[in-house]
Amino acid sequence: MSIRMRGVTVRPPRHQALADRPLLHRIDAAFEAGTMTLLAGKSGAGKSTLLHALAGLIPLAEGDIRYDDIPLWTEQRRTHPQAAASVGIAFQYPERQLFAESVRKELAYSLRPLRPSRQDKERMIEEALRAVHLPPSMLDEPVLTLSEGTKRKVAFAATVIAEPRWLLLDEPTSGMDSEGIQPLLRMLQAHCAAGGGVIVASHDLEAFLPLADRVVLLKDGAVAAELTPQQCCDAPELLARAEVGWPEQVRLTAALLAQGFPIGRCPLTPEDAAAAIAAGLRAKQAAVPADAAPLQAAGVAAAAATAEAVAAMPAAARGAAEHTAAAGSASEAASSLPDIREAASPPDGDGHDAPVLDSAIAYGSRAAERAGPTVRELHPIAKWISYICLSAGVLLQQGWTGLGAAAALCTIIAAASGGSRLILGSKALRFFAVFIVISALLSGLRIDTGPLQLGIEAGPALVTVKLLLRYLLIMALGLLLMASIDERHMQTALEQALRPLERFKFPSRLVTFTAMLMYRFVTMFQQEIERLSLIVTARGKAYVKPGTIRLRDVRLFFIPLLLSMMKHAEDLAFALEARGYTTKSAAASQAETVSFQRRDWLAVVAGFALLIMLWGVGIVDGV
Numbered sequence: 001m002s003i004r005m006r007g008v009t010v011r012p013p014r015h016q017a018l019a020d021r022p023l024l025h026r027i028d029a030a031f032e033a034g035t036m037t038l039l040a041g042k043s044g045a046g047k048s049t050l051l052h053a054l055a056g057l058i059p060l061a062e063g064d065i066r067y068d069d070i071p072l073w074t075e076q077r078r079t080h081p082q083a084a085a086s087v088g089i090a091f092q093y094p095e096r097q098l099f100a101e102s103v104r105k106e107l108a109y110s111l112r113p114l115r116p117s118r119q120d121k122e123r124m125i126e127e128a129l130r131a132v133h134l135p136p137s138m139l140d141e142p143v144l145t146l147s148e149g150t151k152r153k154v155a156f157a158a159t160v161i162a163e164p165r166w167l168l169l170d171e172p173t174s175g176m177d178s179e180g181i182q183p184l185l186r187m188l189q190a191h192c193a194a195g196g197g198v199i200v201a202s203h204d205l206e207a208f209l210p211l212a213d214r215v216v217l218l219k220d221g222a223v224a225a226e227l228t229p230q231q232c233c234d235a236p237e238l239l240a241r242a243e244v245g246w247p248e249q250v251r252l253t254a255a256l257l258a259q260g261f262p263i264g265r266c267p268l269t270p271e272d273a274a275a276a277i278a279a280g281l282r283a284k285q286a287a288v289p290a291d292a293a294p295l296q297a298a299g300v301a302a303a304a305a306t307a308e309a310v311a312a313m314p315a316a317a318r319g320a321a322e323h324t325a326a327a328g329s330a331s332e333a334a335s336s337l338p339d340i341r342e343a344a345s346p347p348d349g350d351g352h353d354a355p356v357l358d359s360a361i362a363y364g365s366r367a368a369e370r371a372g373p374t375v376r377e378l379h380p381i382a383k384w385i386s387y388i389c390l391s392a393g394v395l396l397q398q399g400w401t402g403l404g405a406a407a408a409l410c411t412i413i414a415a416a417s418g419g420s421r422l423i424l425g426s427k428a429l430r431f432f433a434v435f436i437v438i439s440a441l442l443s444g445l446r447i448d449t450g451p452l453q454l455g456i457e458a459g460p461a462l463v464t465v466k467l468l469l470r471y472l473l474i475m476a477l478g479l480l481l482m483a484s485i486d487e488r489h490m491q492t493a494l495e496q497a498l499r500p501l502e503r504f505k506f507p508s509r510l511v512t513f514t515a516m517l518m519y520r521f522v523t524m525f526q527q528e529i530e531r532l533s534l535i536v537t538a539r540g541k542a543y544v545k546p547g548t549i550r551l552r553d554v555r556l557f558f559i560p561l562l563l564s565m566m567k568h569a570e571d572l573a574f575a576l577e578a579r580g581y582t583t584k585s586a587a588a589s590q591a592e593t594v595s596f597q598r599r600d601w602l603a604v605v606a607g608f609a610l611l612i613m614l615w616g617v618g619i620v621d622g623v
């Protein structure tokens with residue numbers, strides 16, 4: 001079975017982004033059964049997004065994906081069950097795909113789509129656990145408290161247990177010790193040898209270059225190059241162009257060449273490296289005249305000993321030792337080559353394993369960043385005052401002209417702040433729009449008895465529309481306001497605004513702290529629902545719209561959701577305390593005093609001016 005991607009473009013979910021930049025842009029790629037493909041690229045290049053698109057977890061904006069002849073997406077915009085069943089995906093952060101109370105329940109959930117007998121189920125669970133080198137005693141362990149590396153193994157077992165043809169793995173070696181990596185690599189090789197396919201997104205080029213059949217380099221959501229692993233190593237400038245740091249293999253070769261050592265081709269594996277070094281030494285020895293400096297002979301002997309020692313090590317230890325030895329020699333040589341050192345350093349130092357909690361806390365700030373610099377930089381209180389003025393202006397409208405003007409104003413504000421997509425994608429707004437239509441129909445409904453007749457009277461229906469449309473506009477403005485407020489900024493502003501009340505014994509810090517906690521908690525809850533909906537689609541193989549869960553899954557997810565929210569709450573409390581957000585100490589927020597600046601006053605004045613304008617329009621319209 002092969003996978004074909006044609007012209008695949010993926011955009012961020014509407015409700016998550018004010019900007020419209022595609023996450024994947026016109027990707028054409030093919031993946032053949034029996035092969036392993038490595039997706040490489042710097043952080044944010046689109047590797048995870050590509051895997052999610054292949055697994056049918058994100059709808060495509062354009063293009064198509066086919067598993068053999070089966071399109072992944074049906075005309076009803078659902079994933080094709082057969083295509084979905086041939087894929088198993090292990091997420092970058094294993095905690096995103098685990099939810100159950102115990103390891104046994106976790107693995108059993110992945111078997112649901114197969115509906116095995118009780119006996120088969122137990123057998124498959126035990127086999128999956130054995131395959132990832134975890135003991136059977138682990139089965140009744142609670143998942144939440146497992147170590148990172150063990151969670152990753154459980155997540156991997158939960159992916160392979162349903163025996164999918166295609167394994168899509170996101171950073172599978174991250175957080176794993178070398179003892180865990182080797183069996184994983186062997187399993188992947190065995191999977192390919194049995195006719196399955198593997199697509200790995202990873203920064204761990206050292207581990208995957210020797211195994212991969214092909215490397216796809218991604219840059220800014222597009223394919224930058226498709227190469228063989230050997231081409232990657234022989235032409236590392238291609239890696240540099242895609243902003244991918246040099247793997248140790250390349251650094252070792254560069255360092256040896258810089259020392260004038262005849263290494264030949266860049267070796268992919270420790271065995272290749274040992275053989276190449278040994279061959280180089282032999283060549284060098286043959287070329288050295290009998291009276292050559294003893295120092296050179298000593299260096300050659302030491303290098304030969306290292307090469308032989310590496311070759312003689314058992315496979316698992318060899319990986320780690322070669323890794324360390326290579327890193328050492330490469331860095332020494334690289335220090336004499338500034339350009340190599342620069343290119344070889346990781347292009348992006350921000351950890352790929354940023355904790356989930358941090359991303360939750362940063363969520364509000366990211367939303368705010370997307371709202372454009374000018375709006376974002378305004379003082380939150382200035383934004384609130386302008387919002388209240390505009391809302392009041394909208395509420396004053398009685399006629400169609402005024403409502404039209406208010407709607408035009410809202411449209412201009414949404415476009416200017418880059419929030420049109422946010423508004424169009426908002427489920428709450430869509431729901432309210434439907435509510436308006438239904439309310440209008442009901443209020444206009446006329447039933448004549450006599451010969452029974454149903455009809456709609458335009459007058460009362462339009463009055464209802466007029467009345468409710470104003471609230472729709474206010475809701476839209478509120479959404480823009482929330483998306484444009486930086487969370488930390490909001491806390492500081494709120495605290496400062498409430499501080500004068502402290503002299504009346506008003507607990508301003510406690511109120512601010514509670515408000516911020518609630519704000520974050522709501523965000524986390526939304527993210528938790530999104531996570532569970534991904535699990536249902538990825539592991540339960542039942543397509544659900546992203547960000548929703550089915551009624552029938554509520555029973556299954558209720559307790560895990562509760563537990564995970566409690567864990568999040570605990571982590572959040574720690575994180576807030578660590579960052580100085582406490583009820584007792586106000587030092588952190590005081591340090592960041594936000595003052596009202598000229599642009600804030602201008603925003604307030606603009607808000608009042610628009611209120612007066614809308615008031616005027618309202619009066620004229622009402623005459």
Ligand SMILES: Nc1ncnc2c1ncn2[C@@H]1O[C@H](COP(=O)(O)OP(=O)(O)OP(=O)(O)O)[C@@H](O)[C@H]1O
Pocket residue numbers: 012013016017023041042043044045046047048049050092201352
């Ligand atoms: N739901 C989303 N809404 C908006 N932007 C998103 C969303 N998901 C991902 N992105 C953005 O898409 C880009 C690609 O992200 P992706 O996680 O696919 O990168 P990656 O190559 O896997 O990075 P890493 O190596 O750090 O895991 C990033 O800029 C990210 O911020």
